[in-house]
Amino acid sequence: MKLKTNVTFKQYLQLMFKLTYQKIMFRILVGIAALLFLWIIFYQLDLFGLPQPIIYQYITLGLIGLVQPAIVFSTVHRNYYSSNQLRKTLEMELTEDRIKIHGETFYMEILWKQIHRFSELTRWFMIYQNNLSAIIIPKRSLTTDQIHELRIVLAEAEENCTKYRREVGV
Template sequence: MIVKTKISFKEYVKLIYSIAYKKTLLRLLLLVAFLILLWIIFYYLHIFNLPKPIIYQYITLILIVIVQPSLIFVTIWRNYYSSNHLQEALEMEISQKEIKITGKSYYMEVKLENLFKIVEKAKWFLMYQNNLSAIIVSKKDMNSSDLKTIRKIITEIDNVPVE
């Protein structure tokens, strides 16, 4: 099966943010930010008898809501624009045993049995080579028979967890 794909910067940003904010720690930080925001709002609206928020609550809120997403975005931007693998149009040949990826400036072959794990998301297949780097396969460039084929291939790989 051959898939031709190109990942836009916008798609890459959405993907990485969805992966980042799936993690428990970042969700917990968002909960803390939400609680601090409620505290500030309730204090100024005199809804509850809460202590006055001090500078630390405002700083924490700014760090969680503005600084952290900004740093993630800068990292995404750097990764995308420093990597030919992400910017190039790719042709991926996926077989029962391996995936061959051909770009303008590189060629790569990966045995499917050597993958760390495979994650299926709503718009993507992520084939992790280790816990940090993944081959990104976009579903938008596949028809329904291609999706069935790749799902069949993925489920038949031994010793590679599929999520």
């Protein structure tokens, strides 16, 4: 199976924010920020007789609501523009035993048995090489038939990876 993909900065930014904020710790932080925001609003409206928020509540709200997203954005921006693999159009060939990736400035082959895990999101296929590094395939750049075929290829590859890990005891 052959694919041609390209990920724009906007697409990559949306994906990274989604992946970041789906983690439980970030959801808890957003919940805390929402509670602090409600506390401040209810105090200003003189509802429920809440105590006056002190500077620490404002600082915490600012850190969670402004600084944290700014840090995520700057990290994503730096990673996207420093990576040849993300910015360039990639031609991928998925074979029975490996994935071959041709970029404008590089060539890479990865055996399926070396893949950490696979994930399908609403708009993406993710092929993780390890916990932090993934091959990103946007569904937007695929036809319906290609999406179906890719699901089959990834399911077979995942099955082979599972068999291999059992054999070597990983």
